[in-house]
Amino acid sequence: MPAIPFRPPLSPAACCVAALLVAPPAGARDAPVEVRLDEIEVAAEPARPTRPATAPAAASAGYVGGVTGIGGGLRTVEAASAGILTGAQINSLPVTRPGEVLEAVPGLIVTQHSGEGKANQFFLRGFNLDHGTDIALHVDGMPVNMRTHAHGQGYADLNFLIPELVGAVEYHKGPYFVRDGDFASAGSVRIDYLDRLDRNVALTTLGSFGYKRALSMASAALGQGSLLAAGEAQVYDGPWDVPDRLGKLNGVLRYSQGTALDGFAVTGMAYWARWNATNQIPERAVAEGIIGRYGTLDPTDGGDTGRFSLSGRWSRSDAGGITRASAYVIRYQMNLFNNFTYWLNDPVAGDQFHQRDARVLGGGEVSRVIQGDLFGLPMENEVGVQTRTDDIRVGLFNTAARRYRATVLDDRVLEASAAFYYENRVRWSDWLRTSVGFRADGYGADVRSDTPANSGRARDGIVNPKLGLVLGPWRETELYANYGGGFHSNDARGVTATVDPASPLFTISRSPFLVPSTGYEVGLRNRSVAGLETAVALFRLDFASENLFQGDTGTTEPSRPTRRFGIEWTNRYAVAPWLTLEADLTVTNARFADRDPVGNRVPEAPTTIASAAITFGEGQGWFGSMRLRYFGPRPLIEDNAVRSRPTALLNGRIGYAFDNGVSLALDVLNLTNARADQITYYYVSRLPGEDAGGVADRHFHPVEPTAFRLTLAGRF
Incomplete structure (x- = not known):
């Protein structure tokens, strides 16, 4: 691999990846391991003499005792708020559901307000991201966010994720990076699976409230490459009065050859799930004794979903640089039954509705990194093209106990996009690096609605600059400045619609197709204390239109322009080879940027997010971790007259890894049995006997009580 002399030394996160790839876990020291650097860019200058910051505790403290493997997709970034995590790091902390492993990304909250098969709720940098409106998620090069989705724009269901297969997680915050397009204004997360394992894995987990999970992962040499297979099955009821009865099947099959610089991989994935759902409930229903804290007002809510991908x-690398190409095709379907307002719209049959989404989507990316020089100075140019096409059937139907009553809409949408990006990176001196680039996106949609007035075609495009500046290092400190434009797309049906599908006599205003955002950030990263990396970032993000959750429909809708600014502080400290400490804090001010008598607070926008964690263990013997995450109070309406309560959750793990490859781990979730809320909304709903206009109330989804999960894992 040709060296890239103008990059900084590897960050501790990247060093951690390299260490995991080079060194197999204890008990497998003689296993042959091929080092795959993929996009880890190595600098010419020598590494700084610090205590190893490779977080070995995180590498050995998971269920499987530090199973490592070979994977691709790493990319160093030049911003104080960006970074790389290893799969071992995200697996070192106990979680309730798969998507929560992404809480290893500093400042990111991953929660749930419905049944376990539904997409998670995300919060980051003062955003209630709903199910993914402004955080772009990718797994193995495939987008997870669904545009023009039945339940909400950007819906990103991560329940198909197998955390133990994750090789690395690359995260960006802010719209500063040329590879990030739609839904990435608040941030983006790219998750890459391993290509092969050092040792095969089988594990089983039994836990409270009917939790059962089995996972097997294995890889073997096949021809000139490797074949990897993984299968997962899970059931779960939860503490709810109406059990979730989650049933889930999940599988991955991958064949790969070569390295990430010269090689290829082909992957198939299959996922299916069905469940009952206890959605958010009104506080007054609990206070009046109508239902308990874990009760529901509509026991027939729930859904099913499936995802199949190839x-x-x-x-390929050569003397001039590296060329990469990727492609995917996904078949996706979802049926979701929700009742958020109970008897507000229909006092007899109730307000349950069925959201149906069925689609086939495909796309890909081709990029070239060209190495060169500018007046003798090291230089790199990156150019790339991305495409995506969604063929969608999306519908909304009134139901009662999941039985069809009436069609509100039943539409077909063909939505396509293409993007071109370019970035130039130059190292001007030992203490100055710059990146200058832009991204151009074009979108088109053809909507065929069962309401003819809402059919039509839409086109839009946007060009965004991306700028970065890095100064240093001086005394183990680097300074960063970033600027960039971003955007999110709106539901294509809202772009072409002219009348309300539920009441065609009423006209509605069309939404813009693409909504721009602008981000600014300055920050620093310091490594002057051996083993400690600390980073501080000051950020601002302006949005031309905010997407907000609407409680009466369960979807997101365009709203007013907003402005956010805040500060982020991240710390990771490898105290010893067997002990790692982490602490993160984000404080954000989120306001509507225009004037309106209703107020200027952005509903659901978190002000404070914090976390602290300790992880210990090395090779065989005892291992464990404990993590506290704090999710601060939030305004629920624009004038801040109604607010949510804060949530503080403590999860813990203790385990022992035997020298024969067997490990036993006990997870304790919500260790303090906090009676907190996963999510809180404020909107109008109606219970039997209440006035026809309903009652405005807080609606909450409670945190599950203390739960235990025992995992027995074997490596062979």
């Missing part, structure tokens, strides 16, 4: 990646 993807591939290819790369």
